[in-house]
Amino acid sequence: MVTKVLTGNYAVAEAVRLSNVDLITAYPITPQTTIVERLSEFVDMKLIKARLMRVESEFAALAAAYGAALCGARAFTATSSHGLLFAHEMLWWVAGSRVPMVLAVVTRTVGPPWNIWSEHTDFMGQRDCGWLMALAENNQEILDTTIQLYRITEDEEVYLPGMLGFDGFLLSHTSEPVDIPDEDVIKSFLKPRSQPYNMCSDNILTMGNLSNAEDVATMRYDIHKSMENAKEVIKEVDREYEKLTGRSYGGLTECYRCDDSKYLIVAMGGWVGTMKDVCDELRSNGYDVGVLKVRFFRPFPEEDLTKAMSSVKGVLVFDKSVSLGSLGHIHSEVLARTYGLSNKVVVRGVIAGLAGVDVNPNDIRGIILKFIGDVEEGGYIGNTSEWFLGR
Amino acid sequence: MICYKWCFILIGNNKEVNVKLYGRGGQGVVTAANVLVRAVCIAGLWGQAYPFFSAERRGAPVTASVRISRERVRSRYTNVKPDIAIIFDHKLYEILNISQDVRDGGTLIINTQFKIRTSDRYRIFYINANDIVRKLGLFFTGWSLVNMPMLGAFSKVTGLVNVDDLIRSVREYLHGDLLELNVKAIKIAYDEVSEAE
Numbered sequence: 011m012v013t014k015v016l017t018g019n020y021a022v023a024e025a026v027r028l029s030n031v032d033l034i035t036a037y038p039i040t041p042q043t044t045i046v047e048r049l050s051e052f053v054d055m056k057l058i059k060a061r062l063m064r065v066e067s068e069f070a071a072l073a074a075a076y077g078a079a080l081c082g083a084r085a086f087t088a089t090s091s092h093g094l095l096f097a098h099e100m101l102w103w104v105a106g107s108r109v110p111m112v113l114a115v116v117t118r119t120v121g122p123p124w125n126i127w128s129e130h131t132d133f134m135g136q137r138d139c140g141w142l143m144a145l146a147e148n149n150q151e152i153l154d155t156t157i158q159l160y161r162i163t164e165d166e167e168v169y170l171p172g173m174l175g176f177d178g179f180l181l182s183h184t185s186e187p188v189d190i191p192d193e194d195v196i197k198s199f200l201k202p203r204s205q206p207y208n209m210c211s212d213n214i215l216t217m218g219n220l221s222n223a224e225d226v227a228t229m230r231y232d233i234h235k236s237m238e239n240a241k242e243v244i245k246e247v248d249r250e251y252e253k254l255t256g257r258s259y260g261g262l263t264e265c266y267r268c269d270d271s272k273y274l275i276v277a278m279g280g281w282v283g284t285m286k287d288v289c290d291e292l293r294s295n296g297y298d299v300g301v302l303k304v305r306f307f308r309p310f311p312e313e314d315l316t317k318a319m320s321s322v323k324g325v326l327v328f329d330k331s332v333s334l335g336s337l338g339h340i341h342s343e344v345l346a347r348t349y350g351l352s353n354k355v356v357v358r359g360v361i362a363g364l365a366g367v368d369v370n371p372n373d374i375r376g377i378i379l380k381f382i383g384d385v386e387e388g389g390y391i392g393n394t395s396e397w398f399l400g401r
Numbered sequence: 402m403i404c405y406k407w408c409f410i411l412i413g414n415n416k417e418v419n420v421k422l423y424g425r426g427g428q429g430v431v432t433a434a435n436v437l438v439r440a441v442c443i444a445g446l447w448g449q450a451y452p453f454f455s456a457e458r459r460g461a462p463v464t465a466s467v468r469i470s471r472e473r474v475r476s477r478y479t480n481v482k483p484d485i486a487i488i489f490d491h492k493l494y495e496i497l498n499i500s501q502d503v504r505d506g507g508t509l510i511i512n513t514q515f516k517i518r519t520s521d522r523y524r525i526f527y528i529n530a531n532d533i534v535r536k537l538g539l540f541f542t543g544w545s546l547v548n549m550p551m552l553g554a555f556s557k558v559t560g561l562v563n564v565d566d567l568i569r570s571v572r573e574y575l576h577g578d579l580l581e582l583n584v585k586a587i588k589i590a591y592d593e594v595s596e597a598e
Binding site for chain 1: 474
């Protein structure tokens with residue numbers, strides 16, 4: 011193991027180097043670009059055997075990776091924001107074909123107006139495509155989760171593609187120490203490439219033909235079942251990875267001081283670190299606050315959430331994305347899991363950090379204390395959203 | 402190493418020290434922030450560098466911030482009043498309204514050929530880094546590379562990172578003649594940085 015100071019983007023590149031990838035497709039977009047730039051340097055220096063293919067668009071980047079993956083290659087590409095939206099249709103093709111591959115999504119606001127900073131709407135917009143979706147909190151988790159995703163997506167219980175999201179700039183261009191595992195360790199952790207079928211084999215196969223309705227519906231149901239199976243695989247992979255590297259992320263969620271908490275903060279991504287610091291401070295001032303970090307958004311960690319909510323008074327959900335005309339994406343998922351709880355839980359959603367609006371510990375502390383005050387007063391019944399638009 | 406108050410702050414109860422580097426596109430602001438993080442890690446501390454990006458281009462103001470802490474830094478937000486400002490070009494002091502940015506009681510380290518007056522609000526140090534790199538011929542595509550000597554001055558002034566750890570870090574980022582010239586520049590700046598009177 012060696013420790014290096016890496017940006018989030020370089021952490022992804024190191025993970026791809028270690029994961030014995032065969033094909034990388036590259037099309038630039040801020041803030042993703044330095045991932046494929048660094049990978050291009052690795053190819054040039056012969057540090058990886060992968061072929062790097064420059065393509066004409068993000069749609070083509072995913073299409074080419076898809077094609078290679080169909081023929082047995084371990085494939086990687088990365089994109090952000092408008093690029094991800096342009097590739098949206100291809101996401102369905104990859105998942106619908108049950109082809110494992112990994113995509114890095116460096117989250118960025120979708121225009122107009124033009125904006126390069128992070129929010130999670132581009133990522134959340136892909137939630138119905140049948141991809142596994144994880145969002146990382148720090149650069150170490152970016153490296154570790156990228157490697158884990160190759161193992162998870164190629165598990166025969168899963169056989170679905172996976173995307174790793176992380177905040178643009180807040181992580182992608184922020185440098186911090188990252189432990190890089192030894193090649194041998196990852197080689198033993200990642201098995202040889204495995205997938206349900208190979209389009210380039212001698213067996214004649216077709217993909218994407220017109221099918222009858224029942225067959226398609228059944229295939230959709232199969233994807234859903236595999237998503238359910240993935241929950242156990244994700245936890246198992248996390249445990250095995252911990253044995254090799256000493257690092258565990260709790261599987262689908264990470265419970266930070268939430269075991270005995272009365273108030274639960276739920277969030278995803280880079281700002282969870284800030285929330286953990288605020289949580290420590292509030293705890294030392296006598297507030298029973300805990301943080302539940304949602305690591306995987308698909309499959310959604312229903313069981314973890316239900317368990318964490320079963321002994322609390324209030325849940326405060328922070329979303330860095332919103333379904334305009336409805337709620338924040340995590341908020342609506344959380345609300346759906348409050349039905350059937352034996353305890354009465356008050357839930358509030360907070361939509362904050364949109365378009366890269368800075369959210370600091372004072373902002374988070376203020377929002378939490380106001381929520382606790384409202385619930386303790388007893389008048390607040392919850393299920394509403396608040397918007398934090400900046401100071 | 403002279404341990405001024407910032408070094409004592411980390412030894413004491415304070416959680417982290419915030420450093421902000423102000424320069425121009427092409428002066429190596431982002432590289433300097435990364436080198437500084439690596440140097441504090443060599444010293445057994447934790448560092449996190451977060452540059453501010455918008456529409457960067459050569460010559461335009463660029464900033465990058467560094468958190469230095471004894472423990473792992475988990476927090477991620479950008480609106481921080483720095484304790485220490487490293488200013489690569491003294492003209493930026495007014496252009497970027499740095500006096501409004503830095504925390505009262507903070508420290509400024511300014512690259513300038515002028516003598517600077519002291520202030521009640523800050524401790525101010527100055528170094529003529531342009532002159533150091535000119536004498537060494539430390540240029541890249543016409544730009545004088547003042548980023549490493551500014552870190553040399555930072556090392557001396559704050560005591561947050563010792564100059565040997567700084568040079569070890571630089572060796573991981575630069576190579577050949579460029580490396581050796583930068584090491585010389587760091588040592589000269591370390592010796593020459595002075596406090597405003």
